[in-house]
Amino acid sequence: MEIKTENLEPKNIYKLMTSVIVPRPIAWISTVSPEGINNLAPFSYYAGISSDPPLVVVSIGSKEPGVKKDTWRNIEETGEFVINLVTRDLLEEMNISSIPFESEIDEFEKTGLTPAPSTYVKAPRVKESPVNIECRKYEIIQIGKMGIILGQVLNFHIRDDILNEKGYVDTTELEIIGRLGGANYCLITKENTFELKRPDKR
Ligand SMILES: Cc1cc2nc3c(=O)[nH]c(=O)nc-3n(C[C@H](O)[C@H](O)[C@H](O)COP(=O)(O)O)c2cc1C
Numbered sequence: 001m002e003i004k005t006e007n008l009e010p011k012n013i014y015k016l017m018t019s020v021i022v023p024r025p026i027a028w029i030s031t032v033s034p035e036g037i038n039n040l041a042p043f044s045y046y047a048g049i050s051s052d053p054p055l056v057v058v059s060i061g062s063k064e065p066g067v068k069k070d071t072w073r074n075i076e077e078t079g080e081f082v083i084n085l086v087t088r089d090l091l092e093e094m095n096i097s098s099i100p101f102e103s104e105i106d107e108f109e110k111t112g113l114t115p116a117p118s119t120y121v122k123a124p125r126v127k128e129s130p131v132n133i134e135c136r137k138y139e140i141i142q143i144g145k146m147g148i149i150l151g152q153v154l155n156f157h158i159r160d161d162i163l164n165e166k167g168y169v170d171t172t173e174l175e176i177i178g179r180l181g182g183a184n185y186c187l188i189t190k191e192n193t194f195e196l197k198r199p200d201k202r
Helices: 010-020 070-078 088-096 107-111
Strands: 027-032 038-043 046-051 054-060 062-064 080-084 131-143 146-158 177-179 185-187
Touching: 027 054, 027 070, 038 054, 038 070, 038 107, 054 131, 070 080, 070 131, 070 146, 088 107, 088 177
Parallel strands: none
Antiparallel strands: 027 038, 027 080, 046 054, 054 146, 080 131, 131 146, 177 185
């Protein structure tokens, strides 16, 4: 079977994109509006794209034609955001934070999560999340209806017990959530993690 995108409605392209490009990490993004209202929402069109300089990319859509989602607007207007890791115990809060609340609503209050101060940015961190990544807007490229947000990583907050002696975060200890197609998710567990060393050069 071949499915050419030129013949497909965007909603059907979305179904294929999000069920074949898997698993996707979830950027649980906290921002603060210029008016001082905290905001929190998950985004899985997300990737780390460079280490030098340290860059991430997140793709954010609109609430309705011409009205950017709060996260996009806040990043555009303040230039700052924090990416929080979603672990199994935070699944319900992550899901609640994806509800399209009005801009005046603070999702920290809706979810009962604790906003913790960041070091470089005004946007708060999710205290309950074991990893928070402080970012500054590098560039926003609007392509079609999407805001492609490039962020520069400024600072990692990492729970002390999960950083190993080699400098990696031990993801098997954390039970991190990944996004699949539709309403499906996956879980990184110790049992399903394996090591594969690169072959020697011949
Ligand atoms: C796991 C998950 C991943 C999501 N990924 C995206 C995404 O990559 N881009 C996007 O525009 N919306 C995505 N959404 C929907 C947003 O979270 C939702 O529209 C949210 O209300 C946006 O909030 P905001 O207006 O406060 O920014 C996702 C939702 C969930 C549950």
